Amino acid sequence: MSESGTPLRRGWTTGACATAATKAAYAALLTGAFPDPVSITLPGGQQPAFALAVERVAADGGAATAGVIKDAGDDPDVTHGALVLATVRAGEPGSGVVFRAGAGVGTVTLPGLQLEVGEPAINPVPRRLMRGVVAQLAAEHGVAGDVVVEIGVEGGEELAQRTWNPRLGIIGGLSILGTTGVVIPYSCSAWIASIRHGIDVARATRQPHAIAATGDTSERAAQRLYELPGSALLDMGDFAGATLKHLARNPVPRLTLAGGFAKLSKLAAGHLDLHSARSQVDLDRLAEWTAEAGGSDALVAEVRGANTALHALTLTRAAGVPLAQRVADESLRQVGELLGAAPVEAEVLVVDREGEIVARAGHLTPAE
Structure with missing residues (x-):
């Protein structure tokens, strides 16, 4: 909801747009016709349909290109309105799906991300979705599905200067992102209000234990330990300070706070808003803690010069x-x-990208 109480419109990630464009381009390569609109299935089961803004086939018929305009809904996303392009051509027999960075999509040049150095900045979930639509069409048409998929974003190199990509060593353009395919509009005051409502519901339903998590992966990790009902789950997101301040005034008996290493590195350093636009990982502090934990001088230097918090953790x-x-401590x-003095017994779980709990402080035990 917006601050005025009206619903905020959701949108689609660059990964979802790239998947739709890939499906349309590969269909045209196989049949000569572009499906328009083109529908895809997202990880959560949603089946959005995308109108095509670009449809073209190479003069020799060896490649097809489709384009989708990204609609981020009511989220102030830097890529809202950008044209996401997919060009599909035949690949070497047995090669499967090979990804390439087109104009406006970056290339990974430093370690510490989800992708290897030298790879196009197309994240794992969008890659999986694109492989899925290629496999579906290949099966329908009785072909092997060996293709090269090149993803581009019109004006992406300029847009990337307004993101953290240059600092992360992603050079030449944007990243193709998205774990759910859906862009959830970001409204700080509305989100904080939702957190407060969640705490109030937990208290009203007399939940003895609540989980406050920065995201789905960390929430699932905590749920594997405790299997709490939905009314005990707080969608904290980046708002650790707002969550804890409301809990201080409206306590629940037990709290598990779960988050990724990067997010909790910020909390550990005293940041209460964990969003990347408002706080950054302090690599110097991580290096100091590495030294205090017995790390060698060489390791301390590597952590201080790490590309990301994930790189430091690795x-x-x-x-x-x-x-x-x-x-965690x-x-x-x-x-x-x-x-403060609120009667809340708390613990912290540090969770990696795969959902493994890599550190734990407080160590609550499951209630009988």
Whole structure:
């Protein structure tokens, strides 16, 4: 909901748009005709249909290109209105689906991301969705599905300068993103109001234990431990401070705060708003904690120069240095300070991208 109480319109990620364009382009390559609109199935089961803004086939018939205009709904997304293009051509036999970065899509040049150095900045879930539509069409037409998929974004190189891509070593354009395919409009005050409502519901239903998570992956990790009802789940997102301050005034007996390493690194350093636009991971502090945890001088230097928090976590885990545990401990300390004298027994779970709990502080035990 917006601050005025009207519903905010959801939109579609660049990954969803790229998948729709890929499906249309591959269909045209196989049949000579573009499906318009073109529908796809998202991870959550939604089946949106996308109108095509571009339809063209190469003069020799060896490639087809389709384009979709990204609609981010009411979210202030930098890529709203951008033209996402997919060009599909035949690949080498047995190659499967090979991804290429077209104009406006970046290339990964530094470690610490979900993709290998040298790969086009097309994230894992969009890749899976695109492979899925290729496999579907290939099966329908009795072909192998060996193709090269090139994704581009018109004006993407300029748009990328308004994102964190240059600092992350993603050079030449934007990233093709999205884990659900859906863009949820971002309204700070509305989200915080929802958190407060969630806490109030948990108290009203006499929940003895609540989970506040930064995202779906960390919430699922905590749920594997406790299997709490929906009324005990708080969609905290980036608003750790707002969540904890409301809990301090309106306590529940037990709290599990779960989040990714990067988000909780910020909380551990004292940031209460964990959004990338309003707080950044302090690599110098992570390096100091690495040294205090017994890391070598070389490892400390690597952490200080890491590309991302994920990169720092990977380096320290490989070296057997418990940096994640220090982040959990410091996060729990921050939680305690914000809760003050409120009668809340709290714990913190640090969760990696795969949903594994890599550190835990507070160690609540499941209620009998």
